[in-house]
Amino acid sequence: MSEVKKAYVRPLDFRHGRIDMNHGAGGRAAAQLISELFAAAFDNEFLRQGDDGASLPLPAGGRLVMATDAHVVSPIFFPGGDLGCLAVHGTVNDVAMMGATPLYLAASFILEEGYPLADLRRIVESMAAAAREAGVAIVTGDTKVVEQGKGDGVFIGTTGVGVVPQGVQVGGARARPGDAVLLSGSIGEHGVAVLSKRESLEFETAIESDTAALHTLVAAMLAAAPGGVRVLRDPTRGGLATTLNEIARQSGTGMLLDEAAIPVLPQVEAACELLGLDPLYVANEGKLVAVCAEADADAVLAAMRAHPRGARACRIGSVIEDAHGFVQMDTRFGGRRVVDWLSGEQLPRIC
Amino acid sequence: MSEVKKAYVRPLDFRHGRIDMNHGAGGRAAAQLISELFAAAFDNEFLRQGDDGASLPLPAGGRLVMATDAHVVSPIFFPGGDLGCLAVHGTVNDVAMMGATPLYLAASFILEEGYPLADLRRIVESMAAAAREAGVAIVTGDTKVVEQGKGDGVFIGTTGVGVVPQGVQVGGARARPGDAVLLSGSIGEHGVAVLSKRESLEFETAIESDTAALHTLVAAMLAAAPGGVRVLRDPTRGGLATTLNEIARQSGTGMLLDEAAIPVLPQVEAACELLGLDPLYVANEGKLVAVCAEADADAVLAAMRAHPRGARACRIGSVIEDAHGFVQMDTRFGGRRVVDWLSGEQLPRIC
Numbered sequence: 001m002s003e004v005k006k007a008y009v010r011p012l013d014f015r016h017g018r019i020d021m022n023h024g025a026g027g028r029a030a031a032q033l034i035s036e037l038f039a040a041a042f043d044n045e046f047l048r049q050g051d052d053g054a055s056l057p058l059p060a061g062g063r064l065v066m067a068t069d070a071h072v073v074s075p076i077f078f079p080g081g082d083l084g085c086l087a088v089h090g091t092v093n094d095v096a097m098m099g100a101t102p103l104y105l106a107a108s109f110i111l112e113e114g115y116p117l118a119d120l121r122r123i124v125e126s127m128a129a130a131a132r133e134a135g136v137a138i139v140t141g142d143t144k145v146v147e148q149g150k151g152d153g154v155f156i157g158t159t160g161v162g163v164v165p166q167g168v169q170v171g172g173a174r175a176r177p178g179d180a181v182l183l184s185g186s187i188g189e190h191g192v193a194v195l196s197k198r199e200s201l202e203f204e205t206a207i208e209s210d211t212a213a214l215h216t217l218v219a220a221m222l223a224a225a226p227g228g229v230r231v232l233r234d235p236t237r238g239g240l241a242t243t244l245n246e247i248a249r250q251s252g253t254g255m256l257l258d259e260a261a262i263p264v265l266p267q268v269e270a271a272c273e274l275l276g277l278d279p280l281y282v283a284n285e286g287k288l289v290a291v292c293a294e295a296d297a298d299a300v301l302a303a304m305r306a307h308p309r310g311a312r313a314c315r316i317g318s319v320i321e322d323a324h325g326f327v328q329m330d331t332r333f334g335g336r337r338v339v340d341w342l343s344g345e346q347l348p349r350i351c
Numbered sequence: 352m353s354e355v356k357k358a359y360v361r362p363l364d365f366r367h368g369r370i371d372m373n374h375g376a377g378g379r380a381a382a383q384l385i386s387e388l389f390a391a392a393f394d395n396e397f398l399r400q401g402d403d404g405a406s407l408p409l410p411a412g413g414r415l416v417m418a419t420d421a422h423v424v425s426p427i428f429f430p431g432g433d434l435g436c437l438a439v440h441g442t443v444n445d446v447a448m449m450g451a452t453p454l455y456l457a458a459s460f461i462l463e464e465g466y467p468l469a470d471l472r473r474i475v476e477s478m479a480a481a482a483r484e485a486g487v488a489i490v491t492g493d494t495k496v497v498e499q500g501k502g503d504g505v506f507i508g509t510t511g512v513g514v515v516p517q518g519v520q521v522g523g524a525r526a527r528p529g530d531a532v533l534l535s536g537s538i539g540e541h542g543v544a545v546l547s548k549r550e551s552l553e554f555e556t557a558i559e560s561d562t563a564a565l566h567t568l569v570a571a572m573l574a575a576a577p578g579g580v581r582v583l584r585d586p587t588r589g590g591l592a593t594t595l596n597e598i599a600r601q602s603g604t605g606m607l608l609d610e611a612a613i614p615v616l617p618q619v620e621a622a623c624e625l626l627g628l629d630p631l632y633v634a635n636e637g638k639l640v641a642v643c644a645e646a647d648a649d650a651v652l653a654a655m656r657a658h659p660r661g662a663r664a665c666r667i668g669s670v671i672e673d674a675h676g677f678v679q680m681d682t683r684f685g686g687r688r689v690v691d692w693l694s695g696e697q698l699p700r701i702c
Contacts, residue, residue: 024700026588026634027693031597050601051523052445052584053418055515059409067404068457070495070508094403106419106510110461144421146700152501157421157508159457164406172402233403237377246382250401283377342378349375349497 012036017117024111024145037121038109038141041128046104046139054139056104061163067094068159074349076123076153078197080189080208081285083156084126089211089285090236090351091158092134096215097232097288099170099222100162105131107158108142112151123154134213136160168222174230175251179319180297182290184217184304185210185312186263187240191282191347192271201274205267212286217309221290224303228296234288236351238342241280243289244327245341251291254322257329257339261316281342283350291319363387368468375462375496388472389460389492392479397455397490405490407455412514418445419510425700427474427504429548431540431559432636434507435477440562440636441587441702442509443485447566448583448639450521450573451513456482458509459493463502474505485564487511519573525581526602530670531648533641535568535655536561536663537614538591542633542698543622552625556618563637568660572641575654579647585639587702589693592631594640595678596692602642605673608680608690612667632693634701642670 012032022029039047046054071087081089088105095102107127111120131138164170193209196202214234221229231251235243240262244255264272264279272279286309292300297315304310317329327339363383373380390398397405422438432440439456446453458478462471482489515521544560547553565585572580582602586594591613595606615623615630623630637660643651648666655661668680678690 021699024588025693025698026593027632029694030589031692049522049524050597051449053416053449053451053511055449055451055522056415056417058412058415058514061409064407064409064512065404066407066455066457066491066510066512068459068491068508068510069493070459070461070506072461072495072497074497074501098402098404098406100404100406104417106417108419108421108508108510110421110423110506140417140419142420144423144700146423146425146503146506149500150425150503152497155421155461155497155506157419157459157510159417159419159459159508159510160404161415161417161512163409171400171406173400237375238381242377246401281378341382342376343380347376348372349495 012117014117014121019111019113019115019145021113021145024143033143037124041124042138044137046137056139059103059163062166063164065095065098065100065162065164067091069094071156071351072349073194073351075197078209079193079206081211082123082126083154084123085130086211086285086351087156087158088127088130088134089213091160092136092213092215093234095160095162096218097234098164099168099232100164102136102160102162102215104161105136105138105158106140107138107156110151110155111145112153113145113148115153120154167226170229170232172231172233172247172250175247175253175291175319177253177319177321178294179230179291180294180315181255181317181319182292182301183314183316184288184310186265187284187287188264188268188272188279188282190285191350192268194350195275195347196271203267203271207267207271210284210286212309214288214309217307220303220307221300224299225296228293229290229300231291232288236283236285239281239283241339242342247291248325248327254320254325255317255327256320257317259329259331261314263312263314280339283347285351363468365468365472370462370464370466370496372464372496375494381494384494388475392475393489395488397488407490410454410514413517414515416446416449416451416513416515418442420445422507422702423700424545424702425503426548429560430544430557432562433474433477434505435474436481437562437636437702438507438509439478439481439485440564442511443487443564443566444585446511446513447569448585449515450519450583451515453487453511453513453566455512456487456489456509457491458489458507461502461506462496463504464496464499466504471505518577521580521583523582523584523598523601526598526604526642526670528604528670528672529645530581530642531645531666532606532668532670533643533652534665534667535639535661537616538635538638539615539619539623539630539633541636542701543619545701546626546698547622554618554622558618558622561635561637563660565639565660568658571654571658572651575650576647579644580641580651582642583639587634587636590632590634592690593693599676599678605671605676606668606678607671608668610680610682612665614663614665631690634698636702
């Protein structure tokens with residue numbers, strides 16, 4: 001037993017160590033990984049309780065919001081971010097898009113045997129920094145290990161809980177004909193950044209992921225027009241086109257977009273041309289689409305532009321009547337075309 | 352485009368179909384998988400909102416509880432259960448062990464390309480049935496697909512939210528010297544059932560996993576002695592021994608167990624001998640350990656025995672003073688030994 005004791009007090013080797021099956025077996029090695037890595041990085045009063053769940057103050061407000069994501073982005077490290085911060089931003093944004101203030105995150109890790117502890121620490125520290133910056137505590141978690149070849153480095157599941165302020169009513173089914181469609185900034189950066197890293201492409205101008213938490217932008221928009229913001233959604237997988245089709249279907253309306261109004265960075269446009277991608281279908285991780293009552297659109301747009309995450313916000317179209325739920329777009333060349341759902345595989349494992 | 356439309360209305364082929372990368376790309380195929388499988392099986396008013404999160408009534412109570420698990424059990428189907436029901440039971444139990452009434456579950460799926468849709472449906476339907484039986488709604492979810500060889504069939508992340516009734520205070524750090532240690536039934540069945548299937552072993556008497564939701568058992572115990580139940584925990588990975596060591600460490604106490612009082616089914620005992628396992632370290636998925644004030648122990652035990660999930664409940668020891676946090680056990684042969692933390696790999700991917 002003395003040998004076991006000695007092994008237990010030897011700290012984890014974050015330079016050369018690797019994940020082994022013991023780190024997921026619920027015994028001593030698992031406890032050590034939790035205390036020396038996860039608990040140290042995420043430290044807060046709730047996690048410190050050390051139970052199999054977190055006991056939290058019951059928030060006051062109108063509604064409770066819950067959102068969950070499995071994050072499997074490949075590669076794990078990409079220009080402008082990594083799996084760790086993405087896992088926080090993705091779920092914080094899903095909560096925020098319900099009109100809620102994100103409060104707590106739960107995180108579960110599926111680690112592949114043999115994964116370097118140094119890389120895992122980088123991911124966890126990025127996650128901790130993103131949570132701190134967003135003002136959201138990671139209050140509980142779980143760690144599992146799968147054999148080499150049964151996973152792909154690290155997968156992270158995050159679930160967020162938040163509370164909707166009294167009086168706020170936001171949802172994908174609330175768009176009405178005549179409403180304005182607003183976009184918080186340029187599209188396509190995240191998907192192009194991940195894909196360029198995956199394919200080892202280098203562009204003249206570096207393209208970085210836009211991964212960011214958007215809840216303070218949402219708060220500013222709701223403050224500008226509490227009842228006027230009807231739909232909020234972040235155009236992640238499937239991009240802006242898919243998100244607008246979802247909203248149209250949920251609301252039983254159509255949409256009419258103005259292609260010239262949709263901002264795309266020139267380097268993203270060039271990369272998309274090279275890669276054969278349409279920026280409308282490329283994932284974003286730090287942008288949002290809002291549907292607002294026409295009367296409130298200017299106020300909401302002004303609030304967006306006054307926020308660093310919405311500096312390039314613009315109006316990109318309107319909600320129209322259409323029982324078929326089509327999203328149409330006036331093109332730069334003077335035509336009008338249907339912007340369909342993404343049919344094939346655009347970019348797998350983008351988040 | 353007409354071809355695409357035709358493909359879209361063709362329902363999923365649950366007999367011969369397989370998961371492909373498109374099912375995770377956020378487009379049309381993903382939407383179809385969600386609507387024809389997940390939304391159909393889990394159907395409830397919150398999921399039906401169709402947003403990227405769920406908007407829920409804010410519960411009334413003392414505290415909010417949040418617990419999360421990544422489920423990677425292998426094999427996915429085992430005697431007495433499968434990944435689907437296990438994912439519900441595991442998280443419902445983590446929430447219940449905080450003294451909370453489980454209310455909502457979020458579920459995220461990581462699917463491996465090529466996985467049969469028929470098996471996925473079996474898992475999802477088992478999950479739906481377990482949630483229905485437990486009276487807990489699966490309110491939001493996410494689906495990702497990874498390439499063949501980058502996953503292992505299906506992984507499920509579940510997060511549970513519940514509410515602690517006013518006045519209930521349960522936590523791993525609350526054990527006090529003199530308290531009674533209660534166990535809700537026999538140990539080792541889940542781990543042995545999974546391992547025997549994994550190793551293709553057949554025993555004369557079938558051993559089935561004990562996977563089950565324990566929240567109604569917890570409710571009965573709390574009703575019997577509202578202030579007397581100090582610690583609740585389900586001895587999953589690492590088994591009873593690890594769970595008791597965790598509680599001892601969190602509480603700064605020791606434990607003294609009576610080996611003869613710990614129920615183990617004869618077929619589990621025999622299988623463990625054959626496999627070289629100690630039942631004390633083998634995972635359970637339908638059992639709980641409770642630490643109770645001595646004065647309330649009889650009332651709590653009676654309440655447990657009156658519940659189908661606690662029919663074989665018994666007192667297995669006491670909390671004692673011990674600054675080192677040792678768990679000791681009086682053996683059947685009249686000796687006393689330390690029941691240490693699990694050091695090596697006992698059973699990976701057991702839940």
